[in-house]
Amino acid sequence: MGRSPCCDKASVKRGPWSREEDAVLRNFVQRFANAGNWITLPHKAGLNRCGKSCRLRWLNYLRPALRHGGFTEEEDDLILSLYGEIGSRWSVIAAKLPGRTDNDVKNHWNTKLKKRYLLTTAPSTPPIGDDNVPVRANDSPPGEDQSSLSPLPPALVNLDAALATLDDGGELTQQSEQLYAELMGLIEPRSASHTSTGEVMSSGSSSTPPPFGTSPTASSFGAGSSATWPVDVHERDTILWPESSGNGMVEFDDPCVARTFSPASTPDSFQDLLASSYDEVMATQALMYY
DNA sequence: AATTACGACAACCGCCTCTCA
DNA sequence: TTGAGAGGCGGTTGTCGTAAT
Structure with missing residues (x-):
């Protein structure tokens, strides 16, 4: 009796996350915003982690615009x-x-x-x-003000992920790359509109599979019962999911994120993606320090 | 220098709620 | 209407760094 566990605890890795795992999770979530749920994410991303652990890691640590420590x-x-x-x-x-x-x-x-x-x-x-x-x-008011989130440039958000992955050449990244390739053939273009706050305005049927997780939690985004989330997009990332074009094009005004999602710039491999992101991250950083 | 105590925080556990077939 | 699956959430534990002895 009793509920079945969400994963086999004996076979999944536990404990602190490595930079490599963080990089894989972050890039996977940002890339495949609506490709499934948290339970299946570890398998698709090539992470030997419990889905709940992935969700927690993303929500509490990897999500953009988070601030740690230094409470005023x-x-x-x-x-x-x-x-x-x-x-x-x-x-x-x-x-x-x-x-x-x-x-x-x-x-x-x-x-x-x-x-x-x-x-x-x-x-x-x-x-x-x-x-x-x-x-x-x-009970928190729906559509609570999110504009006060301290914005962190997505380029910088991706910096350590890019750095961590570029120099590892690890098995995990290779596995993720392989699974990513598999996934590319599994995902159908979605017909949905995303608002600038990351909210998804589904235009499909109700049978559309739920995306990764539901709202990023009432906790920091006050999304209430918003059933969709996954990419934590703060307001400077303009996301468009044109329903009319039908080409699945996704546009961002952040160059780094745009590269990540735009089919027009589909890289040859997962490593290429990260390498190209890294170049833009460095360029962005150089500008910021001037 | 070695040991202990403590603070900070990441991660896990398990129950509850929600959604959907 | 109901049961299974998945996410949400609060409590708790584990780990690591640092200050104190």
């Missing part, structure tokens, strides 16, 4: 205030903090704010627990 006083105050109101609804609290994940907020709370909270809060006023306030993640 304002953020601390907001967390303390919200905790007093709704308790440990980390996803809801994180939704109020642009670029923060629920895991980040939770860790920050456990290591720093918890003590501060206990010192400043009288014992007679315990935090409102889960049973007291029926607040759910989906």
Whole structure:
């Protein structure tokens, strides 16, 4: 009895992610935004990881526009205030903090704010627990403001991935390349419109397979019940999925991402893709440092 | 220099909810 | 209506770096 595990824990790798795995996951998610779900992703990407682990890694670490550490006083105050109101609804609290994940907020709370909270809060006023306030993640306002996400140039987001993959020549990358080639023959052009916020406006039938994961979590994007996500596109990445053209063309105004998705510039191999991305990353970086 | 304690955070676990056939 | 599959979420554990002894 009981539910079946999402993966065979004995045969999948666990523990810290390597740069190579990060690179494979990041490029796969960014490339095959709507090609399946998290459970099948590891197989398709050539990653020997649990699908849930892939999802968590992407959401908490690899997603663009994330900020790690360095919580400001304002953020601390907001967390303390919200905790007093709704308790440990980390996803809801994180939704109020642009670029923060629920895991980040939770860790920050456990290591720093918890003590501060206990010192400043009288014992007679315990935090409102889960049973007291029926607040759910989906209760956050739909279409919550995402414009305040601190934008990180996609080129820079891809930098370490490109660097990590370019000099590895590892087996994992080769495997991923092979699977990528297989996948290219498996994916049909989608008919869907993506908004600039990454939301997908499906125009297909309801039988369209769900994309990787659902919304990136209510946590940092307040996507609510938006059933689609996967590529975390912040507003500077204009994504177009023209339904009329029918050629599957995807356009971005970021050169690096555009290269990644545009069939017109389909590289000969996964390595070529990363190499070309790397060139543009370096060029972008050079401009930024001037 | 070696050992211990502690903080920070990444990752895992397992239950719950949602979706869809 | 129901059950299986998949994602969401909060709690917990593991790991690593660093300060203290």
